[in-house]
Amino acid sequence: MDDQTRMLASMAGLGGLSQADVSDPDSVRKQQSLGQPPQDIGDILQQIMAITDESLDEAQARKHALNCHRMKPALFSVLCEIKEKTVLSIRGVQEEDPPDPQIMRLDNMLLAEGVSGPEKGGGSAAAAAAAAAAGGSPNDGSIEHSDYRAKLAQIRQIYHSELEKYEQACSEFTNHVMNLLREQSRTRPISPKEIERMVAIIHRKFSSIQMQLKQSTCEAVMILRSRFLDARRKRRNFNKQATEVLNEYFYSHLSNPYPSEEAKEELAKKCAITVSQVSNWFGNKRIRYKKNIGKFQEEANLYAVKTAVDAANVSAQASQANSPATPNSGKVHRKT
DNA sequence: ATGGATGATTGCTA
DNA sequence: TAGCAATCATCCAT
Numbered sequence: 021m022d023d024q025t026r027m028l029a030s031m032a033g034l035g036g037l038s039q040a041d042v043s044d045p046d047s048v049r050k051q052q053s054l055g056q057p058p059q060d061i062g063d064i065l066q067q068i069m070a071i072t073d074e075s076l077d078e079a080q081a082r083k084h085a086l087n088c089h090r091m092k093p094a095l096f097s098v099l100c101e102i103k104e105k106t107v108l109s110i111r112g113v114q115e116e117d118p119p120d121p122q123i124m125r126l127d128n129m130l131l132a133e134g135v136s137g138p139e140k141g142g143g144s145a146a147a148a149a150a151a152a153a154a155g156g157s158p159n160d161g162s163i164e165h166s167d168y169r170a171k172l173a174q175i176r177q178i179y180h181s182e183l184e185k186y187e188q189a190c191s192e193f194t195n196h197v198m199n200l201l202r203e204q205s206r207t208r209p210i211s212p213k214e215i216e217r218m219v220a221i222i223h224r225k226f227s228s229i230q231m232q233l234k235q236s237t238c239e240a241v242m243i244l245r246s247r248f249l250d251a252r253r254k255r256r257n258f259n260k261q262a263t264e265v266l267n268e269y270f271y272s273h274l275s276n277p278y279p280s281e282e283a284k285e286e287l288a289k290k291c292a293i294t295v296s297q298v299s300n301w302f303g304n305k306r307i308r309y310k311k312n313i314g315k316f317q318e319e320a321n322l323y324a325v326k327t328a329v330d331a332a333n334v335s336a337q338a339s340q341a342n343s344p345a346t347p348n349s350g351k352v353h354r355k356t
Numbered sequence: 357a358t359g360g361a362t363g364a365t366t367g368c369t370a
Numbered sequence: 371t372a373g374c375a376a377t378c379a380t381c382c383a384t
Contacts, residue, residue, distance in 0.1 A: 255362075255363050255364065255379065255380050255381070256363085256380090256381080257361085257362060257363075257380095257381065257382085258362090258363080278372090278373085296364095297363080297364090299372080299373090300363060300364060300365090301362095301363075302373095303372090303373065303374075303375095304362070304363070304364085306373085306374085307373095307374065307375065307376095308361095308362090310374095311375095
């Protein structure tokens with residue numbers, strides 16, 4: 021160990037090394053008190069310093085010669101040690117930084133939307149939710165559904181191809197830097213640990229690019245969602261059968277067109293829509309009927325006849341004629 | 357392209 | 371909190 025200390029001191033004394041490499045004041049002091057270093061090391065260092073002034077070919081030859089020198093491994097490790105103590109300890113403070121909460125949120129969202137997960141995972145669930153929220157008929161719903169899915173798949177594809185590109189570029193660049201550093205480590209004090217750190221730095225930089233990609237993908241998905249899931253935007257008329265069922269109920273309960281919660285559930289089930297859609301429908305129907313009874317008269321008569329016929333059929337089939345629901349021709353009575 | 361129809365939303369009331 | 375009234379946003383037949 022004493023040998024090494026002396027060697028270290030001698031290197032510092034040669035003055036050609038960068039400040040970073042010899043900034044340990046302790047070693048400088050030691051050097052001053054230790055006297056003449058072995059000529060051997062002095063020579064080597066002189067040669068190293070001279071390389072910068074030489075032509076490339078000469079330098080290559082000198083590099084090779086230095087590489088084969090018997091003192092090289094020892095010198096190398098000492099220089100690495102110094103470097104480790106000075107520059108790298110400052111630069112590489114934040115080692116294993118904890119997973120960024122921002123990137124975790126993005127990852128979770130992309131997974132939930134089925135962008136980053138397996139092919140037919142969350143995406144279809146989200147689209148199904150969209151269809152359910154829209155409450156349209158199965159036919160209409162599936163049109164929107166497939167449209168949404170197609171757009172989502174497009175985003176997904178772009179995301180994955182970009183991600184792949186980034187990853188490829190990252191590994192290419194990392195390889196390049198690693199090769200470069202390995203090559204340089206033949207003449208410069210670069211420890212494997214330092215190379216490792218450099219790789220980590222590169223990965224961090226690339227992951228920030230990745231985060232940007234994730235962010236913009238999330239944005240695209242949000243826009244898509246708001247476009248497709250906004251109920252007003254994707255409003256679909258109920259299918260004919262559903263409208264018929266609702267109208268039948270409305271006109272056969274014209275004196276009191278306020279279905280109970282149970283009745284609403286029943287109607288919702290029959291029409292394949294939600295209870296709140298049934299409520300909306302009745303709310304709209306009541307107000308619009310009341311506003312212009314004349315306009316709805318024809319429709320009212322139609323459903324009155326329809327209901328009567330149905331009732332007649334039922335009573336004809338039944339052994340006894342129970343009192344059928346008599347169509348009401350009266351006004352809508354406000355429920356108070 | 358347009359206007360009426362229609363489902364959804366909002367703000368309010370009792 | 372359900373329902374009303376007004377309004378919005380979209381659909382759809384013309």
